[in-house]
Amino acid sequence: MIRLQNVRKTFRSARVLDGISLEVGLGERIALIGSNGAGKTTLIRCLLGEYVHDGEISVDGVNPRRERATVLANVGFVPQLPPPLKMPVGQLIDFAAGLCGTEPARIDDIARRLGLEIDAIRSRQFVRLSGGMKQKLLIAIALGRDARLLIMDEPAANLDPEARKIFFDLLAERVQNATMLISSHRLDEVSALVNRVIEMDTGRIVLDDKVADMGTLHSRLDCRIVLKQPDPAIAKALQGWKFAFDAEDTTWTGEIAGADRLRFLGVVSRYTGLVTKLDMTERPH
Numbered sequence: 711m712i713r714l715q716n717v718r719k720t721f722r723s724a725r726v727l728d729g730i731s732l733e734v735g736l737g738e739r740i741a742l743i744g745s746n747g748a749g750k751t752t753l754i755r756c757l758l759g760e761y762v763h764d765g766e767i768s769v770d771g772v773n774p775r776r777e778r779a780t781v782l783a784n785v786g787f788v789p790q791l792p793p794p795l796k797m798p799v800g801q802l803i804d805f806a807a808g809l810c811g812t813e814p815a816r817i818d819d820i821a822r823r824l825g826l827e828i829d830a831i832r833s834r835q836f837v838r839l840s841g842g843m844k845q846k847l848l849i850a851i852a853l854g855r856d857a858r859l860l861i862m863d864e865p866a867a868n869l870d871p872e873a874r875k876i877f878f879d880l881l882a883e884r885v886q887n888a889t890m891l892i893s894s895h896r897l898d899e900v901s902a903l904v905n906r907v908i909e910m911d912t913g914r915i916v917l918d919d920k921v922a923d924m925g926t927l928h929s930r931l932d933c934r935i936v937l938k939q940p941d942p943a944i945a946k947a948l949q950g951w952k953f954a955f956d957a958e959d960t961t962w963t964g965e966i967a968g969a970d971r972l973r974f975l976g977v978v979s980r981y982t983g984l985v986t987k988l989d990m991t992e993r994p995h
């Protein structure tokens with residue numbers, strides 16, 4: 711469904727995406743993780759056709775840069791930062807619904823489930839809503855239609871715990887008929903939803919892990935982690951998993967159960983800026 715070949719993006723002289731190649735199949739649900747500045751948002755913006763870049767991108771065989779409207783017609787997108795729209799909420803919903811060929815009432819319903827009563831704010835300017843209210847409305851617009859591809863950039867960052875739970879329930883209702891790419895700093899939160907984890911660091915993919923099927927759940931995995939430099943906090947975390955380090959303190963090896971894979975990745979993802987390489991190999995039975 712999505713194909714990237716050697717995608718590179720530079721802002722002025724800074725290389726932000728450094729040769730990303732990736733294939734995402736129909737029905738995959740990806741957690742895109744990585745530290746601040748790793749390139750997640752830039753990758754998403756390239757997928758949506760917003761940036762000029764080197765290399766090739768196609769979504770359903772279509773180049774998003776050349777045929778942006780065709781690609782966006784099938785994408786439900788939640789941005790990390792809400793756009794500064796002055797439009798009143800009611801008008802924004804009608805406009806978005808018209809653009810996506812959906813009913814405004816579907817958007818209202820999802821907003822209501824997230825705890826946002828549209829009738830009370832219909833005439834207010836979008837830009838004057840609170841951060842959480844904006845996020846709820848943008849989620850409602852993205853989910854209030856039949857998009858086959860959902861791309862979400864830190865969608866739950868501004869939500870209170872109650873709304874977060876409902877948001878993930880809403881996504882769970884869509885797992886049968888949507889491919890998802892969700893950028894998040896909290897792998898623990900998205901782990902129940904996703905079936906693939908992609909970790910980025912300084913513009914590269916450092917981990918691409920298709921989540922365990924039942925066979926792998928009962929397996930053991932040999933892990934090797936290479937750090938940029940020794941660090942006491944990650945050392946403590948890895949010792950907790952009974953990992954051992956080499957003489958320089960930068961390469962750690964250990965074994966985890968297949969069933970613990972996501973929990974382990976969730977722990978490692980807290981230190982993602984320190985990790986240069988992470989290998990997980992299934993041990994032969």
Ligand SMILES: Nc1ncnc2c1ncn2[C@@H]1O[C@H](COP(=O)(O)OP(=O)(O)OP(=O)(O)O)[C@@H](O)[C@H]1O
Pocket residue numbers: 721722726744745746747748749750751752753790
């Ligand atoms: N429009 C831009 N102009 C110049 N530099 C940019 C621009 N957008 C992003 N960058 C730079 O590109 C790098 C990657 O940024 P990006 O927003 O893609 O990271 P991210 O992984 O989404 O980070 P975060 O988790 O903080 O949202 C950063 O160093 C950022 O400063």
